[in-house]
Amino acid sequence: MIRVLNFFCVALMGLSILALYHVSERTRLAGVELNHVNRQIAEEHSTINVLQTEWGHLASPERIATLAASKLGLDNTATVQLSSLELLPRRGEDAAPLTSSPVRNASVVVPSQTDSGDTH
Amino acid sequence: MIEAPTIFQRRIVIGAVMCVAAFALVMVRLVDVTLFRDGPHKHWHGLAEFARADLIDRNGELLARDIPTQDLYAHPHAFDDKAQAARDLALATGADPKRLAAMFTDKHPYVLVARQLTPDAQDRVMHLGYPGLDFQPSARRYYPDGRAAAQVLGVTSLDDDGDMIGLTGLEAGLDAKLQDAAHPVQLSIDMRVQYILAHEVEENREHFHAQQAGGIVLDVRTGEVLGMVSVPDFDPNGYEPKPGDTTHNIIGQDVYELGSIFKILSFALATEDHTMRPDEVFAIGQGYKIGKYTIHEAEHMPATLAARDILAKSSNIGTTQIALRSGPTRQRQFLTTMGLLSRLHTELPEARKPLYPSNWGTIETATISFGHGISVSPLTFVAAAAAVVNGGRKITPTFLKHPEDGRGEQLIKPETSAKMRELLRYVVTNGTGKNADIAGYDVGGKTGSAQKPKLNGHGYTHALITSFCAAFPIDDPRYLVFVLMDDPHGTKETGGFALAGYTAAPLAGRVIARIAPILGVPQRPVITVAPRSST
Numbered sequence: 001m002i003r004v005l006n007f008f009c010v011a012l013m014g015l016s017i018l019a020l021y022h023v024s025e026r027t028r029l030a031g032v033e034l035n036h037v038n039r040q041i042a043e044e045h046s047t048i049n050v051l052q053t054e055w056g057h058l059a060s061p062e063r064i065a066t067l068a069a070s071k072l073g074l075d076n077t078a079t080v081q082l083s084s085l086e087l088l089p090r091r092g093e094d095a096a097p098l099t100s101s102p103v104r105n106a107s108v109v110v111p112s113q114t115d116s117g118d119t120h
Numbered sequence: 121m122i123e124a125p126t127i128f129q130r131r132i133v134i135g136a137v138m139c140v141a142a143f144a145l146v147m148v149r150l151v152d153v154t155l156f157r158d159g160p161h162k163h164w165h166g167l168a169e170f171a172r173a174d175l176i177d178r179n180g181e182l183l184a185r186d187i188p189t190q191d192l193y194a195h196p197h198a199f200d201d202k203a204q205a206a207r208d209l210a211l212a213t214g215a216d217p218k219r220l221a222a223m224f225t226d227k228h229p230y231v232l233v234a235r236q237l238t239p240d241a242q243d244r245v246m247h248l249g250y251p252g253l254d255f256q257p258s259a260r261r262y263y264p265d266g267r268a269a270a271q272v273l274g275v276t277s278l279d280d281d282g283d284m285i286g287l288t289g290l291e292a293g294l295d296a297k298l299q300d301a302a303h304p305v306q307l308s309i310d311m312r313v314q315y316i317l318a319h320e321v322e323e324n325r326e327h328f329h330a331q332q333a334g335g336i337v338l339d340v341r342t343g344e345v346l347g348m349v350s351v352p353d354f355d356p357n358g359y360e361p362k363p364g365d366t367t368h369n370i371i372g373q374d375v376y377e378l379g380s381i382f383k384i385l386s387f388a389l390a391t392e393d394h395t396m397r398p399d400e401v402f403a404i405g406q407g408y409k410i411g412k413y414t415i416h417e418a419e420h421m422p423a424t425l426a427a428r429d430i431l432a433k434s435s436n437i438g439t440t441q442i443a444l445r446s447g448p449t450r451q452r453q454f455l456t457t458m459g460l461l462s463r464l465h466t467e468l469p470e471a472r473k474p475l476y477p478s479n480w481g482t483i484e485t486a487t488i489s490f491g492h493g494i495s496v497s498p499l500t501f502v503a504a505a506a507a508v509v510n511g512g513r514k515i516t517p518t519f520l521k522h523p524e525d526g527r528g529e530q531l532i533k534p535e536t537s538a539k540m541r542e543l544l545r546y547v548v549t550n551g552t553g554k555n556a557d558i559a560g561y562d563v564g565g566k567t568g569s570a571q572k573p574k575l576n577g578h579g580y581t582h583a584l585i586t587s588f589c590a591a592f593p594i595d596d597p598r599y600l601v602f603v604l605m606d607d608p609h610g611t612k613e614t615g616g617f618a619l620a621g622y623t624a625a626p627l628a629g630r631v632i633a634r635i636a637p638i639l640g641v642p643q644r645p646v647i648t649v650a651p652r653s654s655t
């Protein structure tokens with residue numbers, strides 16, 4: 001009986017050692033894989049950060065303005081070329097904007113010829 | 121009598137002890153692994169890269185970020201010809217060849233060759249094929265917009281421990297916040313506004329051959345600084361500064377006698393205290409005597425002027441008379457209330473205390489009323505001017521995004537603020553600010569042309585500091601634009617004049633014309649008058 005018990009204990013210990021080694025090895029391999037994946041993630045993050053930085057440089061207002069002027073011939077829009085939806089005549093209204101009350105109350109008049117007023 | 125254990129019993133005991141020892145070993149290891157060891161993923165937390173938080177503008181555009189680079193170290197004992205290795209590595213990395221030669225021959229086992237190598241420099245080093253080289257990951261601060269926001273963002277450097285710290289500008293002022301790499305810091309700067317301001321200020325500086333120039337755009341309700349420019353500037357991504365480059369920010373860092381632009385505050389005081397009516401007529405004459413001193417005009421003025429025309433035409437004599445009604449004590453108290461006699465605290469660390477006379481008498485009251493004898497930083501003045509037009513409430517400029525109403529205590533009455541807005545609009549429609557008038561956006565503002573003091577502090581030179589402070593739309597202002605030119609020179613188009621009406625007001629107008637549509641400021645109706653036919 002004691003011999004059987006001894007054998008059982010030793011066998012159990014052997015199996016435990018094997019199981020522990022197996023788990024330990026799998027853990028080590030998983031750790032290696034995790035490190036590898038983490039490194040890849042970090043490298044991807046690093047690449048994304050660099051690409052975002054490059055995009056920030058490429059899309060900077062200074063560069064866009066230079067390209068728009070040189071390649072498309074665009075220039076700054078004068079404010080007299082701008083309008084707002086509120087100033088558009090509504091359906092059925094007189095299309096001539098000069099009769100509308102907002103324009104009658106216009107605060108700024110743009111002369112066609114530059115004033116040669118004295119400024120100091 | 122106790123019998124001695126048999127051989128079998130001893131073997132059982134030995135086996136049991138071994139089992140217990142084995143299981144104890146397993147348990148100890150288990151406890152060690154589960155409780156005291158870090159997981160493998162934690163090894164990544166110690167990387168040096170991305171150690172500093174991003175700076176982004178109010179719209180989320182990237183302004184500054186750490187990008188990964190490599191520091192190069194060398195084991196000099198691995199080099200056969202140390203002098204040649206020093207020359208080659210210096211050429212490849214831009215390091216000082218003399219330093220490298222000295223370090224390589226000085227029996228140092230491990231030498232830092234160069235920090236923050238770009239990929240190009242790394243390639244050059246790799247192509248040299250030297251043994252004993254070691255690359256260590258590090259980070260470098262990169263600014264995608266280059267010079268456009270360089271002065272306000274500032275620069276970083278590595279301290280003795282190899283950590284990146286802010287040296288100037290917001291990099292220094294927000295250093296504590298930027299240490300937390302996980303959370304980007306969002307600034308109030310709008311990069312579109314910043315670029316337009318930088319572009320226009322630099323063009324104007326070149327056009328009028330000014331020594332320095334600067335500008336600021338401020339939201340008068342929230343206190344947010346949407347743009348701040350100071351030129352000459354510098355390339356924050358460059359290794360070598362170009363001649364004339366500087367990190368000096370004249371808008372936040374310098375104090376100036378700002379000249380007639382100060383009349384905004386003199387008129388605000390008189391309006392607040394009801395010591396003047398806008399239609400009240402003052403005698404101007406050829407000079408105004410105060411003791412042994414005589415106040416002169418910068419240019420010819422009519423014999424009499426109404427108060428509103430004193431501001432519109434920028435009469436020193438008229439403003440002096442108005443200021444003297446308040447007196448030195450009240451003037452000083454008012455300027456103190458407006459924050460002009462104390463250092464302004466913002467996220468920008470570079471700020472100087474204003475300079476003002478310790479003996480504040482009658483003549484000082486007169487000169488301070490038109491902006492001489494007191495030196496304040498443009499940023500400090502802008503904060504005071506914003507309070508004048510925003511309904512009379514205190515505003516503290518901030519460089520962090522803060523879209524909520526930031527107005528504080530009431531400094532002047534709302535009615536005073538409303539009257540001042542009318543007067544500032546009058547300056548632009550009928551006075552020295554005509555060149556800042558922009559169709560569709562009611563601009564109000566004031567010019568300032570101050571003579572620069574001599575370096576020895578006695579008297580003034582003929583060079584000018586010209587400035588313009590504008591608010592728009594003036595009936596309910598949202599934004600304030602301030603521009604400054606240091607020693608501009610008149611041109612043929614200006615008839616040789618370098619006064620603010622010619623050199624600063626048009627600049628402010630151009631800035632407003634470009635930023636107002638971007639900022640969504642409602643446009644007023646514009647009537648275009650048909651050209652007269654020349655019959």
